[in-house]
Amino acid sequence: MNTFLTLLGLDLEVLQGYGPLLLHGAWMTLKLSALALLVSMLLGLLGAAAKLSPLRLLQIPATCYTTLIRGVPDLVLMLLIFYSLQGWLTALTELLDWPYMEIDPFVAGIVTLGFIYGAYFTETFRGAILSVPRGQQEAAAAFGLSRMQRFRHVVFPQMMRFALPSLGNNWLVLLKATALVSIIGLTDLVKVAQEAGKSTFNMLDFLLLAAALYLLITSASNQLLRRLERHYNQGVRGLSR
Numbered sequence: 001m002n003t004f005l006t007l008l009g010l011d012l013e014v015l016q017g018y019g020p021l022l023l024h025g026a027w028m029t030l031k032l033s034a035l036a037l038l039v040s041m042l043l044g045l046l047g048a049a050a051k052l053s054p055l056r057l058l059q060i061p062a063t064c065y066t067t068l069i070r071g072v073p074d075l076v077l078m079l080l081i082f083y084s085l086q087g088w089l090t091a092l093t094e095l096l097d098w099p100y101m102e103i104d105p106f107v108a109g110i111v112t113l114g115f116i117y118g119a120y121f122t123e124t125f126r127g128a129i130l131s132v133p134r135g136q137q138e139a140a141a142a143f144g145l146s147r148m149q150r151f152r153h154v155v156f157p158q159m160m161r162f163a164l165p166s167l168g169n170n171w172l173v174l175l176k177a178t179a180l181v182s183i184i185g186l187t188d189l190v191k192v193a194q195e196a197g198k199s200t201f202n203m204l205d206f207l208l209l210a211a212a213l214y215l216l217i218t219s220a221s222n223q224l225l226r227r228l229e230r231h232y233n234q235g236v237r238g239l240s241r
Helices: 002-008 019-052 056-071 074-095 105-131 134-142 147-184 189-200 203-232
Strands: none
Touching: 019 056, 019 105, 019 147, 019 189, 019 203, 056 105, 074 105, 074 147, 105 147, 134 147, 147 189, 147 203, 189 203
């Protein structure tokens, strides 16, 4: 942390004892982002499969989902989803005569971010699947591979090659969107920086520290994404280096 502050041109005294809390907030942000990413990717795969399905019963809900989510601001959606979930849970506990239950902000953050960005991942995966030559799937079927085997061994590896640039962008946007979760009570990096800034009357320095920590995480993410792109581009001329 000392070296990190030196690089930013700040003194250790600026932290005033909030260093461990800032690191805890950064860890909370990273955990929230990673789990929300898993939910988003799962919803994205399901949504892409539904939109590519010949059944209109699956196409229509998936299209409504992506249209609604991509057309409404993330902050509005987060508040709507969070308070809707809390309202439904309260109504259920009253109906069953259970004690009042409050949704954990961390779980709420995962669900809301996963649901929101699942719509973006749906379009990413749909476009990537359409980019895989259909002849390869037909050839795999001719060799006797099941639908799941075709997806695992033929479609998925090639799909990831086409999807990774967009997946990387979505991940970075999702990571920054975790800052919105502080409004529903989660003690993430932004929340800690705000509270520390208010307590010490030094808001600027703590917000700069929060921004620098986000930059550090996104820079590490970019390195990992480059490695993944090289992995999935193996064997493709001009793309695997």
